[in-house]
Amino acid sequence: MAENTVEETRRGRPLLEVDDVAVHFGGVKAVDGITLELRAGHIYGVLGPNGSGKSTLLGAMTRLTPMTRGSFVFEGNDYTRRPARTVHHMGIARTFQTVRLLDDRSVRDNILLGQDTLAKAGRKDADARVDEVMERVGVTAVARMRPDELSYGMQRRVEFARAIIGRPRLLLLDEPTAGMNSSEREEIGALMKQLLDEGITQFIVEHDVQMMVDTCDYLFAMNFGKLIAEGTPAAVVKHPAVQEAYLGKGAGTHA
């Protein structure tokens, strides 16, 4: 992706405002006062070493993980106290760190599970929508197969389809390329850019620094539950605090 300036990234309508969010587990300050803003029309990434709080932040954003303090505002609506299931209905979808698909159902049926918001639209509309989404993510040919018959890369695609069938404006991705080879990773990066072109802003937690630099146009870096840097990918990976915390001395691009 062409390198955006910070000013370019700050254009666009505010989508998600995260204000002073903290998640403490007893004495463990997994997330400890994160304030950030996501604007529509970008792919954002979060870097950070193991245990820095990335997944916990994602869990709090979807309201699955209870917060200690702070607030979330999505498209102008404060959803800090809303239950997790209503977050999905607001237009925020997510994928999980490990693939969560039902192996006793077909690919098509798994994707349909993500479209509860379309339930009232009726079966005919749902059928048309699932066909459209399967085509878009490239799983039409395996629609009748079960997830456990597919490669890991294809299972990830099915997860993407399930997440976007309800037409989210924000998609949260927890390590979408974990366990993939480099060509599968490139495919997922290309798919993310395609979804961006279709109006889905994305927020991705990922260990593969090179993939983040290639795919994201704005990065945040975390350590010990706090933000330590943010800005263009090039600036963030070079930031001394990030080098110190995440890349380590002489580390490569895949931490």
Ligand SMILES: Nc1ncnc2c1ncn2[C@@H]1O[C@H](COP(=O)(O)OP(=O)(O)OP(=O)(O)O)[C@@H](O)[C@H]1O
């Ligand atoms: N449910 C929980 N109960 C207690 N501690 C937790 C819980 N979930 C996470 N933690 C702790 O919170 C800290 C942040 O964990 P988190 O999984 O958010 O980090 P992460 O940056 O996503 O790590 P990774 O890159 O390894 O997935 C860690 O110290 C972790 O052990």
